[in-house]
Amino acid sequence: MSVLETIRVALTSILSNLLRSTLTMLGIIIGVAAVITMVALGSGAQRAIDEQIDSLGARLLSVFPGQSMFRGVASANRVSLTVDDYEALVRDSRFLSAVVPEITSGSQIKYGNKNIYQSVTGTTPNYLGVNGRDLLVGSMFTEADVTARRRVAVLGYSVPDSLGIQPASLIGQTIAIRRVNFEIIGVFDEVGSSWGPSVDDAIFVPWSTAQLRLFGSDRLRGLSAQVAADVPLEVGMVDIERVLRREHKIRPGRDNDFMIMNRRQFLDMAQASTEIFAYLLASIAGVSLLVGGIGIMNIMLVSVTERTREIGVRKALGATRGNIMTQFVIEALTIGALGGLLGIGLGSAGAWALSTFVGWNVFISPDAVALAVIFSVGVGLVFGIWPARRAAILDPIEALRHD
Secondary structure (H helix, E strand, O other): OOHHHHHHHHHHHHHHOHHHHHHHHHHHHHHHHHHHHHHHHHHHHHHHHHHHHHHHOOOEEEEEEOEEEEOOEEEEEEOOEEHHHHHHHHHHOOOEEEEEEEEEEEEEEEEOOEEEEEEEEEEOOOHHHHOOOOEEEEOOOOHHHHHOOOOEEEEOOOHHHHHOOOHHHHOOOEEEEOOEEEEEEEEEOOOOOOOOOOHHHEEEEEHHHHHHHHHOOOEEOEEEEEEOOOOOHHHHHHHHHHHHHHHOOOOOOOOOOEEEEEHHHHHHHHHHHHHHHHHHHHHHHHHHHHHHHHHHHHHHHHHHHHOHHHHHHHHHOOOOHHHHHHHHHHHHHHHHHHHHHHHHHHHHHHHHHHHHHHOOOOOOOHHHHHHHHHHHHHHHHHHHHHHHHHHHOOOHHHHHHOO
């Protein structure tokens, strides 16, 4: 019997027991669908993190206040970053291309008859470029606004929605922050989820205005420092450390009372955690594939028992052990492959539904699809060999006597 004839007989056998074959495929279908969906979620999350890394850039450092330390022991005194530290970095640093201060506090916001409580951040005009942000409408305040301490504000993407007003309608309007009137000159485009508090909910004003008209304090929540091109990040860190240790009068041998962090490290850690979580979920879903493979083996063993007489007749007519084994292996492979293809379709539909209706980031990787096909076919092959071998070694005389 030719290979094509063997394949035809195998497919005919599957079609003649279509319901049973479909039920056998369910384990494979569910397993592959679960793997595709879970990997799509993990890949989507990784791509979102990659986009955040690209938007932040690889040359951005964050500086935060810490505790006063001596020989590794924290004292009770909290140390603050101040406007003087910002000005010292701008004046004395050698390897920083930009420094952005942030004076931040929660504030009561009033617009017309509406009141909301939002974070207000005083910063500089270069906040826009250093942090890779874009404006949805309007413009950013300027250095002239900082020097003149003008009462102008740029809203985060979500603030107009909180006020129930379209962004474009807010330009030129007046908003009260802590009972001080500010002119709205722009609205930032959406950033979405990122490390730390959401900046979409914040309001941004010139730092000099925030310091003297709103908060009455020179303390900074933190600093963002952009390292100059072609300068290693480590050199930028040392540069910041040199200036701030001098400003804080920290003696040699004592620990820093501030923290310097690389934002990319946070996102890389998040990416690694997301990847581990995605593969963990995919591994759990892979158990369904194992169950599906056991189902294929069981149904093929039943099929061998039911078709013992048929196997005897075929052997009596000249079919070799190889022909019989090939037939049953092809049946198992076909069930596995069809289950894998249907699972890919179901998993893709599930990923699309999560993206469309839940808003999660998903990405169906071609590698994941190829791996799912290989795995489902492999499951069919591995779990189909034993039943196929049992069919191949049947004695034709005993098989013909079988009822």
